[in-house]
Amino acid sequence: xxxxxxxxxxxxxxxxxxxxxxxxxxxxxxxxxxxxxxxxxxxxxxxxxxxxxxxxxxxxxxxxxxxxxxxxxxxxxxxxxxxxxxxxxxxxxxxxxxxxxxxxxxxxxxxxxxxxxxxxxxxxxxxxxxxxxxxxxxxxxxxxxxxxxxxxxxxxxxxxxxxxxxxxxxxxxxxxxxxxxxxxxxxxxxxxxxxxxxxxxxxxxxxxxxxxxxxxxxxxxxxxxxxxxxxxxxxxxxxxxxxxxxxxxxxxxxxxxxxxxxxxxxxxxxxxxxxxxxxxxxxxxxxxxxxxx
Amino acid sequence: xxxxxxxxxxxxxxxxxxxxxxxxxxxxxxxxxxxxxxxxxxxxxxxxxxxxxxxxxxxxxxxxxxxxxxxxxxxxxxxxxxxxxxxxxxxxxxxxxxxxxxxxxxxxxxxxxxxxxxxxxxxxxxxxxxxxxxxxxxxxxxxxxxxxxxxxxxxxxxxxxxxxxxxxxxxxxxxxxxxxxxxxxxxxxxxxxxxxxxxxxxxxxxxxxxxxxxxxxxxxxxxxxxxxxxxxxxxxxxxxxxxxxxxxxxxxxxxxxxxxxxxxxxxxxxxxxxxxxxxxxxxxxxxxxxxxxxxxxxxxxxxxxxxxxxxx
Numbered sequence: 181x182x183x184x185x186x187x188x189x190x191x192x193x194x195x196x197x198x199x200x201x202x203x204x205x206x207x208x209x210x211x212x213x214x215x216x217x218x219x220x221x222x223x224x225x226x227x228x229x230x231x232x233x234x235x236x237x238x239x240x241x242x243x244x245x246x247x248x249x250x251x252x253x254x255x256x257x258x259x260x261x262x263x264x265x266x267x268x269x270x271x272x273x274x275x276x277x278x279x280x281x282x283x284x285x286x287x288x289x290x291x292x293x294x295x296x297x298x299x300x301x302x303x304x305x306x307x308x309x310x311x312x313x314x315x316x317x318x319x320x321x322x323x324x325x326x327x328x329x330x331x332x333x334x335x336x337x338x339x340x341x342x343x344x345x346x347x348x349x350x351x352x353x354x355x356x357x358x359x360x361x362x363x364x365x366x367x368x369x370x371x372x373x374x375x376x377x378x379x380x381x382x383x384x385x386x387x388x389x390x391x392x393x394x395x396x397x398x399x400x401x402x403x404x405x406x407x408x409x410x411x412x413x414x415x416x417x418x419x420x421x422x423x424x425x426x427x428x429x430x431x432x433x434x435x436x437x438x439x440x441x442x443x444x445x446x447x448x449x450x451x452x453x454x455x456x457x458x459x460x461x462x463x464x465x466x467x468x469x470x471x472x473x
Numbered sequence: 474x475x476x477x478x479x480x481x482x483x484x485x486x487x488x489x490x491x492x493x494x495x496x497x498x499x500x501x502x503x504x505x506x507x508x509x510x511x512x513x514x515x516x517x518x519x520x521x522x523x524x525x526x527x528x529x530x531x532x533x534x535x536x537x538x539x540x541x542x543x544x545x546x547x548x549x550x551x552x553x554x555x556x557x558x559x560x561x562x563x564x565x566x567x568x569x570x571x572x573x574x575x576x577x578x579x580x581x582x583x584x585x586x587x588x589x590x591x592x593x594x595x596x597x598x599x600x601x602x603x604x605x606x607x608x609x610x611x612x613x614x615x616x617x618x619x620x621x622x623x624x625x626x627x628x629x630x631x632x633x634x635x636x637x638x639x640x641x642x643x644x645x646x647x648x649x650x651x652x653x654x655x656x657x658x659x660x661x662x663x664x665x666x667x668x669x670x671x672x673x674x675x676x677x678x679x680x681x682x683x684x685x686x687x688x689x690x691x692x693x694x695x696x697x698x699x700x701x702x703x704x705x706x707x708x709x710x711x712x713x714x715x716x717x718x719x720x721x722x723x724x725x726x727x728x729x730x731x732x733x734x735x736x737x738x739x740x741x742x743x744x745x746x747x748x749x750x751x752x753x754x755x756x757x758x759x760x761x762x763x764x765x766x767x768x769x770x771x772x773x774x775x776x777x778x779x780x781x782x783x784x785x
Contacts, residue, residue: 188594188656191587191625195578198545204575212563293606294559298620301523301553301630302577303545467525 201304205312206319209286213316222281223324226274230328233267237332241339259336261427264351267329268423272362275321276391276416282320283370284383286313287465292378300467310371310461317367326359354426362419365450368457375464391415408440415453418446475537476501477628477660478522478679480686482531485514485521492517494684495531502691504654506671507664508771509681515664516556518681519632522662523553535628536660549578552626554617556633556664562606567592569605570620577624584623591619595649610637614646622653628660629653635670643670650674672767680774687774692767702769703746706759707731714753721745726773731758734769 213219239245240257251257290296299309333352337345370387377383398413411417418441425443478500485493493514507515520526522535524544533540538547561569567588574584592601595615600608605616614634621629631650635643651674654661665671671678672692680688707714708731715725715733723746724736735746743762750757 188622188653188659189625190627190657190659191579191583193583194580196575196580198578201576201578204572208572289561289563293562294555294557295561297525297553297555298559298573299576300525301548301551301555302573302624303549304576305545467523468520 198303202308202312202315205299205309206315209313209316210319213282213320219281222278223320226271226278226324227328229270229274230267230324230332233263233270233328233332234335236263237336237339241336259340260348261351261429264329264333264355265424265427265429267332268325268355268358269420271325271328272359272419272423275325275363276366278324279317279321279366279370280384280387283317283367284374284377284380284387286316287371287374288378288380288383291375291464296465297467306462306465309465313371314367317370318363321363321366322359325363326356329355329359351427354423358419358423358426361422361447361450365415365419365453365457368454368461372457372460372464375461411441412445412449415450418449421446422450475534477503477505477536478662479534480531481533483518483521483528483533484530485517485526486529487517487526491529492684493521496533496684496686497531498679498686498689500677500679500689502675502677502693503658504661504675504677505663506675506678506692507662507681508666508668508671508678508767509687510666510775512683513681514684515666515681516632517684519630519662519664522547522630523551524548550627552621552624552629554614554621554629554631554634556636558613559617560605560613563604565602566597566605566608566616566619567601569616570623573620574623579624587623587625588619591623592616594622595619596645611639611642614638614642618646618649626659628662631661631663633665634663635665635667647673668767668771678767678770680771682775688770690767690770695767695770701737701762703735703737703743704759704761705731705733705735705746705757707733707750708756708758709753710750710755711753714749714755717749717753718746721749728776 236257237259239249240259246257290299296309300306330352333348333355337348369390370383373383373386373390377386394413394415395417398410401410401413402408421441422443476499480496480498483493483496484491496518507518509515517526521528522533522540524540524547527541535547536550538550540547561572564572570591571581571584571588574587575581579587589601592598595618597612597615597619600612605613608616614637618631618634621631634650635646638646647670650661650663653659654674661674663671663674676691676693678688678690678692679686680690710727710731710733715727718725718735721741722738723741726734728734737743743760747757749755
């Protein structure tokens with residue numbers, strides 16, 4: 181089928197491995213995203229706080245600089261679990277904003293243009309499709325959460341020496357695990373919204389609403405019923421609870437309901453949101469819609 | 474060699490309604506037309522062949538592969554041009570086709586090369602760098618065809634390919650489809666409600682009506698038989714008129730409003746028909762002398778009544 185011959189020829193060349201084809205979606209989605217100047221600015225802004233955290237580590241490990249700054253207490257700059265909790269809280273909020281911008285366009289664009297049958301008429305399953313889109317958010321949100329956290333952990337390990345790394349190595353697990361559940365929940369939720377609401381702006385709005393309206397409803401429930409379980413609808417709070425407990429930190433970081441909501445319940449809520457999102461994706465991602473009745 | 478399509482009691486239910494009623498049949502030709510009025514089940518059958526719908530009973534095979542149990546293997550052989558709009562509006566045409574080819578498994582460089590070739594081949598070479606969303610309806614149809622052939626499929630499924638195209642564009646597309654069919658060993662399944670599209674591109678026709686097979690017809694054999702017949706519009710024609718014609722060796726089909734189709738055997742002249750009409754006091758208001766066409770096969774199939782085995 182060479183251009184100059186203008187004749188149809190079938191293809192008999194090599195094919196890529198079936199398992200790796202979902203990355204095609206990821207590749208093209210990234211290419212589209214990086215065309216947007218706003219997205220690039222947002223991504224850079226999400227990474228900027230890491231520079232301040234890196235500066236903090238530098239100061240914490242530089243006694244000369246501390247003397248120049250005339251700090252009286254040597255403990256003022258400490259890089260312990262609290263430092264990483266703050267960093268994780270800051271970066272997961274950045275990830276939330278990034279997710280609100282990127283997530284809604286990923287599936288909505290394909291659905292509004294009817295492109296889904298084109299993907300699914302190929303040797304490509306719905307699971308591959310979701311995986312391809314999920315990888316976009318997974319990679320992007322990882323780049324602003326656990327990856328910089330681990331880099332700063334390495335920086336601190338390198339600068340502190342004196343065996344700091346061995347006494348703090350356990351922190352790698354909560355950094356990765358807490359980031360993973362947050363990224364998974366955000367990604368699946370925004371993909372589900374993107375599949376449900378085809379308009380980008382509306383989908384972005386709905387993603388915000390899904391985080392803040394249940395929180396308000398939960399508060400109302402708590403006030404009316406005199407209960408604590410309304411907090412379960414506050415997804416950010418549930419994540420904070422998991423994070424702080426995982427880092428063995430103080431209650432002050434979480435707030436009043438400390439110890440009132442069991443951590444397994446918090447995990448349960450986040451996993452339930454993931455499962456519900458999967459159910460929505462399963463219902464919406466069909467090559468053909470079936471009208472009942 | 475495996476038949477192109479095998480239908481084994483295929484029944485498909487959607488939303489609580491039975492859309493396809495136990496279809497059974499074998500289609501062996503390389504170019505198969507799928508005909509039927511709106512709502513006959515053409516698109517449902519295509520969607521079932523692609524594995525989008527699961528059969529509630531029975532099965533269907535394409536080139537020997539079960540559409541339900543070997544869906545992925547089957548789809549690796551298929552190029553599909555859907556009926557409705559299906560594209561990524563912000564992407565340039567060539568990038569869109571390249572994307573689809575990569576999803577089909579072509580390496581990036583091969584996908585790029587074949588996307589350009591496919592675009593030039595369908596006649597959109599000049600417009601390949603424009604976003605697909607800015608294309609006219611006819612151009613979008615061609616872009617959909619380009620994405621369906623870019624990865625070099627063994628089976629090309631075209632669902633109403635000439636929808637929304639002006640006559641010259643339609644003619645060009647039909648020519649392309651014929652070229653594709655003749656230039657390779659590709660199997661073609663073309664669904665349309667335009668008889669001419671099917672007649673010009675296909676060798677065998679599956680006619681559906683109300684989710685049942687109304688007819689399976691080998692057009693090549695029909696063309697070879699090439700029977701002559703008369704279309705009559707009469708007043709006062711009764712059973713004795715047709716029975717006299719049948720006595721002469723003609724085959725008659727009586728339709729509403731005095732319309733009669735008469736298949737003429739060799740040796741019987743038209744004036745003998747006039748003579749019988751004059752003897753019986755039948756007025757022949759209009760006469761059309763022609764050869765058998767897909768339209769006749771289709772109309773016959775549409776006027777027959779159904780049987781419980783999925784075949785009318």
